[in-house]
Amino acid sequence: MKIAFMKMIKNITAKSTFALAVAWIGLVGCKDNFTNPTAPSGATITTVASTTDSLKVYYAALNKIGQASTFNNVNSGQFTVFAPSNYAFVKYLRSLSVPNSSNFTTDSAVKYISNKVTTTSSPLTISALTTRLNYHVISTAVTTDQITGAKGFTTQQGARLSLSNVAGASLPYQINANVTSSGGGSGSNIIVTDLKASNGVIQVVDRVMAPISTANIWNSSLLNFGVTYGASVAVTIGTTTIPLDAGDSYYNVAAAPNGSTASDTTKYFLFTMALVRSGLATTIIPNGASILPDYTVFAPTDGAFFKFLGTDLSGGVAAAYTAARTAINSTDGATLANIVKYHIVSGRYLSTDLSDGKTLTTLLTDKTVKVVSKNSAWYLSGNVASTGDGKISAPDKLTNAGIVHSIQRVQVGQ
Template structure:
């Protein structure tokens, strides 16, 4: 899948992930970047880089972007410096020539994203956000083997090249600040030649959660994003055809279960860690040994997709939280219609409900705290809804959105002709009538008893 990480560049940024996910938690000194502590007397960062053939592309870029004077000033600065191999990989991956890079009007911004206005030796590097001269954060991760990574796809391969005005750490990739949020990246992927997240986007839209993953840098979210194939497997398991056939409250809970309220790159994950989610009281379990989150496999080619408000990791299965079993239905009320003029009750089975049978728009008495199923034999031409005394919809069988439909305690469900809900105290306080959404004449009173 191709993700646009910056409007200045196009193409696929390959993420370097799988190897470090499989590493042991035990430290290995051989994997740590090699420190270099020699400081040629009086030589600035630019002097040192200019004398090292491995930085020739970086030096050309610094000169072209008119940053050489800044980086020869007193500073101090810390430069996270891509070597020539890093620039070569970056150019290849983004289908750019060196000339195109050097002539790019955003070159200074890209280079500034590699500079910190302070001297930060390797001993002071910690996991978390780092503000750069570009006034954009990059994010440091320390992997289980103690290797240090930036934005999930770039490793620090050499540290502590000291200069008179700061220090240089060497990178194996060029880091690029993200320009799109999680929602924008997911939506853009639906238009790719091989789309991955069309069903996820459809689910977010239906559950009205697009805004929840459209925030800014302070949101710090991690989305474990099921692929389209994962959703198709879910539909088969549930015996449904698409997102629209999954009860809305259930769908919302499932989606919230895929979002962690912290920015977790793959290098930040630890074996057996519990990750809290946006679904209250529910967490995910990390299994690095099998590259899984719960029982879903991490898709190694689509991990560490960096967004302005977090990070996306693709997974091959939809994660299902353990749902509390809904209370048993106390009574089932079957309705039929008389043309477009009225509903009639044809039967009441169970306890806690009453009303006259075969009477036009008769009042129905319900008991607060019980769970009910209404069977609407009027069909799709006469969708049933429940309203307050001002006519506001609280629950709806059809396409209308009711204000109590996402209340976990109400546990609203629509299954074909069946509409099921728990009459909570809050719902009981507002519930006044049942009505046909399409025909205002088909309306009857609801009386609540304790």
């Protein structure tokens, strides 16, 4: 009995050892599959570009700047390439006043890019071409069925772009739609969609786009203030440093510049003063953030703030600014913070993303604003009916970190 039992144990041990050995061999054989997954099959972005008739100039440009090899490597990542069409490139070369470009055809443009563009050529260098084309690449694959509302992406150039689906438009998929950019950028339409590749997707566009400014939404000319972190935190409006008020620990905007002297008062200096006075400046611009959060700002114009504050305009614009600045500076920072937060929404909302009755959640806790369509224009309706609806008079000012819409009335959330 004992001998039979020992033989059984020996057989089990031998079988187990064999099974473990087989399993180990299997694991060793699978090791590369875990650490080096099989590359996707099919044509790469470079191959797709090289075989697409409308991208002959773009393919020549890819080779010129050395990006063709990157997009031919299936292990280099997933990309969306907004590739300008042949005619888009011809228009771009004409805009640079390239010699004889008024007579350029696709073949002429290919020859110019391939043979004439160098590190020192004028008016277009390899470096300038690289910067432009890097603005047309994002490091994720986005097909048109994923483009719903406006969404911002950081490009390989460093500046950001915004994708939108504009309902009812003949070319609904747009980049930087309705741009009025503080940085002089430009937008385009996607004219050929979803050329899929093993390492991403190509969207053919009708313009060689210029990057929008890398300045953030606040430091732009739209909302003219900035925050600098260092040994101490410096907040500025324009070029004026705004000190902390020793009495209440909020920023003292008494010395802030008057702002615009134009009679139409279309600037946002008073909104900026309220934002700085409230202490939100250092919250909106986080210390050490390399990429700022996206915001949509419904910015009341100075004229709207004059009306909200009940400022007497009979003494002229300069006197009105002095009175309004004094009123803002004497208001508790927490009260101003609630007013400012009610005009800021997280995320990007172009006018094409708005619809009648749409509600947007503001930075003011648990408070929303409603979009209303009246007389072929958009209005913002707050929680306090007596303030009236604020007409969006100048929409879609796109910056590197968000969108600004001008409105003609200060809204109240509570």
